[in-house]
Amino acid sequence: MPDPIVVQVVVDKPLSQGFDYLWDAKQLGALPQVGQIIEVPFGRGQEIAVVIKVSAHSDYQIDKIKYVDKVSPLPPLNLALLRLINFASQYYVHTLGETILPTIPQMWKKADSWKKNVDKINEARKKNPKAIGSQKEGFITAEQLNAEQKKALEALNNPSNSGTKFRTILLQGQTGSGKTAVFLNWISGILEEKDAQVLLLVPEINLTPQLERRVRAYFPDKIMAVLHSGVTEKKRGIAWYEAMTGKAQIILGTRLAALTPMPNLKAIVVDEEHDTSYKQQEGTRYSARDLAIWCAHDGQFPIVLSSATPSLETWIAAKAGRYEYIRLDQRAQGAKLPRVHLINTRDPRNQYSPGDQGAPKTKSLISKTLAQAISKNYQEQKQSLILINRRGYAPVLSCSSCNWLSKCSQCSSYMVMHKPGALGKRSVLNCHHCGLVKSIPQFCPDCGNADLKTLGQGTQKLEDSIEEMWPQARVLRVDADSSRKSKGAEELFQEIHDGNVDIVVGTQMIAKGHDYQNIGLVAVLDADARLYSADFRAAERLFAQLVQVAGRAGRAGAEGEDGGDIYIETQYPEAPVFQYLLRHDVDGFMAYIARERDEAKLPPFTYQGLVHAEAKSLEKAIGFLNELKARLKQHGMVPIDVYVYDPVPKTVMRVAGSERAQLVIESTNRKLLQEILENIDRDLRQQSQGRISKVSRIRWLVERDPIAI
Ligand code: ADP
Numbered sequence: 001m002p003d004p005i006v007v008q009v010v011v012d013k014p015l016s017q018g019f020d021y022l023w024d025a026k027q028l029g030a031l032p033q034v035g036q037i038i039e040v041p042f043g044r045g046q047e048i049a050v051v052i053k054v055s056a057h058s059d060y061q062i063d064k065i066k067y068v069d070k071v072s073p074l075p076p077l078n079l080a081l082l083r084l085i086n087f088a089s090q091y092y093v094h095t096l097g098e099t100i101l102p103t104i105p106q107m108w109k110k111a112d113s114w115k116k117n118v119d120k121i122n123e124a125r126k127k128n129p130k131a132i133g134s135q136k137e138g139f140i141t142a143e144q145l146n147a148e149q150k151k152a153l154e155a156l157n158n159p160s161n162s163g164t165k166f167r168t169i170l171l172q173g174q175t176g177s178g179k180t181a182v183f184l185n186w187i188s189g190i191l192e193e194k195d196a197q198v199l200l201l202v203p204e205i206n207l208t209p210q211l212e213r214r215v216r217a218y219f220p221d222k223i224m225a226v227l228h229s230g231v232t233e234k235k236r237g238i239a240w241y242e243a244m245t246g247k248a249q250i251i252l253g254t255r256l257a258a259l260t261p262m263p264n265l266k267a268i269v270v271d272e273e274h275d276t277s278y279k280q281q282e283g284t285r286y287s288a289r290d291l292a293i294w295c296a297h298d299g300q301f302p303i304v305l306s307s308a309t310p311s312l313e314t315w316i317a318a319k320a321g322r323y324e325y326i327r328l329d330q331r332a333q334g335a336k337l338p339r340v341h342l343i344n345t346r347d348p349r350n351q352y353s354p355g356d357q358g359a360p361k362t363k364s365l366i367s368k369t370l371a372q373a374i375s376k377n378y379q380e381q382k383q384s385l386i387l388i389n390r391r392g393y394a395p396v397l398s399c400s401s402c403n404w405l406s407k408c409s410q411c412s413s414y415m416v417m418h419k420p421g422a423l424g425k426r427s428v429l430n431c432h433h434c435g436l437v438k439s440i441p442q443f444c445p446d447c448g449n450a451d452l453k454t455l456g457q458g459t460q461k462l463e464d465s466i467e468e469m470w471p472q473a474r475v476l477r478v479d480a481d482s483s484r485k486s487k488g489a490e491e492l493f494q495e496i497h498d499g500n501v502d503i504v505v506g507t508q509m510i511a512k513g514h515d516y517q518n519i520g521l522v523a524v525l526d527a528d529a530r531l532y533s534a535d536f537r538a539a540e541r542l543f544a545q546l547v548q549v550a551g552r553a554g555r556a557g558a559e560g561e562d563g564g565d566i567y568i569e570t571q572y573p574e575a576p577v578f579q580y581l582l583r584h585d586v587d588g589f590m591a592y593i594a595r596e597r598d599e600a601k602l603p604p605f606t607y608q609g610l611v612h613a614e615a616k617s618l619e620k621a622i623g624f625l626n627e628l629k630a631r632l633k634q635h636g637m638v639p640i641d642v643y644v645y646d647p648v649p650k651t652v653m654r655v656a657g658s659e660r661a662q663l664v665i666e667s668t669n670r671k672l673l674q675e676i677l678e679n680i681d682r683d684l685r686q687q688s689q690g691r692i693s694k695v696s697r698i699r700w701l702v703e704r705d706p707i708a709i
């Protein structure tokens with residue numbers, strides 16, 4: 001009797017072991033390969049699985065093992081991807097199956113349609129072999145680059161300071177300095193090698209049709225695969241297939257694209273590398289940027305990290321010479337940098353007094369100084385962009401007699417009042433954490449008083465007050481509510497591009513990516529709300545956002561032309577984050593927060609892990625984490641160099657009826673931190689069904705390198 005063929009596979013379950021199946025060569029054809037996607041009987045049903053090992057033995061009794069059902073016609077996942085996923089699974093303390101299976105698009109998870117899908121795609125390919133158009137929108141050739149950009153491109157092309165093929169390069173330059181034009185030209189050179197593939201990662205919010213067109217314009221004769229959560233499952237499934245079969249040479253996508261099979265990958269660019277959307281916030285909580293660097297190292301090819309405000313980690317590595325450092329210090333088209341103005345809202349000279357000319361009837365968030373600047377900008381026929389990071393009409397409704405507040409019954413947060421039209425025909429209260437919608441009470445639920453008042457302002461209320469203050473101006477609101485309605489976000493952006501709008505009110509969703517041409521003024525109204533927050537990264541994030549926002553002003557100005565103005569309303573103009581912004585001193589700010597973190601021994605000068613716990617009551621969640629901590633101590637599992645904090649409630653403690661707590665674990669020793677996290681995961685999994693503890697029904701999760709504490 002010939003040796004049996006045994007395949008070991010993983011499935012999408014929190015089980016660390018692989019499962020053995022027999023391979024019937026007569027039925028299934030050729031020998032199985034590692035990385036192959038197959039269907040196996042599992043429990044009472046079927047599961048899609050990935051082959052991780054092929055051998056002639058099993059630790060189980062051969063005649064008890066079941067047979068593989070079906071084999072997909074897809075090529076096996078390539079070995080480089082399997083190595084990457086294996087690393088991600090270990091580092092982020094999640095099982096291999098749970099890390100690998102979610103990277104396969106839904107379209108390829110139904111064995112019945114495998115063949116049909118492949119046939120359809122190949123058929124479509126024959127008819128229309130080139131998926132890319134030939135527009136030349138925003139196309140700047142290597143010859144057209146300015147002197148500074150040319151130097152940057154040369155530095156990218158000439159690895160003079162390193163003999164290795166693996167290079168991590170930070171490309172730092174303010175918004176509008178022409179980074180995109182530089183790295184697209186660099187990619188263009190790499191793609192001259194036949195069949196080479198390049199991955200371009202962008203933040204969630206930046207992957208706009210405008211960017212897609214711009215990338216296409218550079219590579220009219222290449223096939224591009226676009227992968228992000230916004231494309232339909234079908235499109236994503238096709239793009240993934242084009243990438244894994246090597247047909248697509250440009251893979252443009254958000255974080256999930258970092259885990260696409262790309263058998264001939266030769267370079268990676270991570271645009272806006274500091275952006276928090278690169279961190280996956282569920283399942284295997286990976287950082288796509290960090291995985292991309294690992295992948296480049298593993299594959300021995302270069303990776304470019306591009307940003308106007310790099311993450312502190314990256315900036316320090318570049319300063320220390322661990323990364324190559326390329327800078328662009330001028331705006332590509334020669335326009336000046338925007339002027340930054342800090343408006344001290346505590347200073348009465350900046351505010352309207354009653355009876356002032358032009359004072360709005362209702363109290364507005366827009367100070368007198370800002371209003372005057374907007375009027376001037378409007379008269380000069382330039383567009384104004386006004387940002388506030390709170391959508392809805394007002395963040396809370398209150399009773400003037402008993403101080404009742406519109407708390408959400410499910411969460412530890414307030415329900416936001418929305419005007420008619422946003423979420424139905426009438427005004428409603430809506431919780432932005434759990435989505436609960438309620439009608440507006442006529443009377444106070446506690447005391448019966450009919451005089452209910454709104455507190456604070458959101459985008460809708462601001463829109464009203466702007467319409468009141470500039471009755472002639474064409475005002476447009478851009479936020480998740482307005483873009484969900486008839487017109488999608490893209491159409492709203494187009495209105496701005498086409499000059500059909502004078503004043504735009506919106507959340508930060510308007511601040512990213514888009515290359516507007518006629519914005520003379522940008523105002524930020526709620527910077528303070530994000531200045532003093534429990535999260536030690538708050539200032540770093542705020543700074544990055546403000547630089548990003550400022551970059552929208554005077555973007556396309558020609559040589560020596562005005563850079564536009566950015567106004568920031570704040571009660572704390574002396575705060576360092578504003579002072580560095582005033583001087584456009586990105587490096588000064590980075591050095592400042594580096595010192596601060598170093599002194600406080602916070603990341604990146606130490607490393608962190610987190611255990612999340614979610615229960616019906618906070619007491620239970622905290623109790624669960626306290627027990628875990630006690631157990632770790634008792635079993636001598638906490639080395640001297642590792643610090644386990646006390647469990648605490650999360651900032652938004654209650655969401656959708658669950659109460660949430662966390663345990664921070666910290667160490668300057670990465671290896672020890674990794675070990676303790678793995679031990680915790682193993683310990684908790686032993687007493688759990690999946691990741692829910694059997695006794696107390698508490699949902700838990702271990703996270704490495706959390707970005708929000
Ligand atoms: P960044 O990525 O640094 O924000 P971009 O590459 O998007 O900068 O360039 C900003 C704007 O300047 C874009 O409209 C781009 O088309 C234009 N641009 C870039 N490089 C040049 C150049 N060398 N000559 C003229 N325009 C340029």
Ligand code: ZN
Pocket residue numbers: 399400401402403404444445446447448449
């Ligand atoms: Zn009341």
Ligand code: ZN
Pocket residue numbers: 408409410411431432433434435436655656
């Ligand atoms: Zn809620």
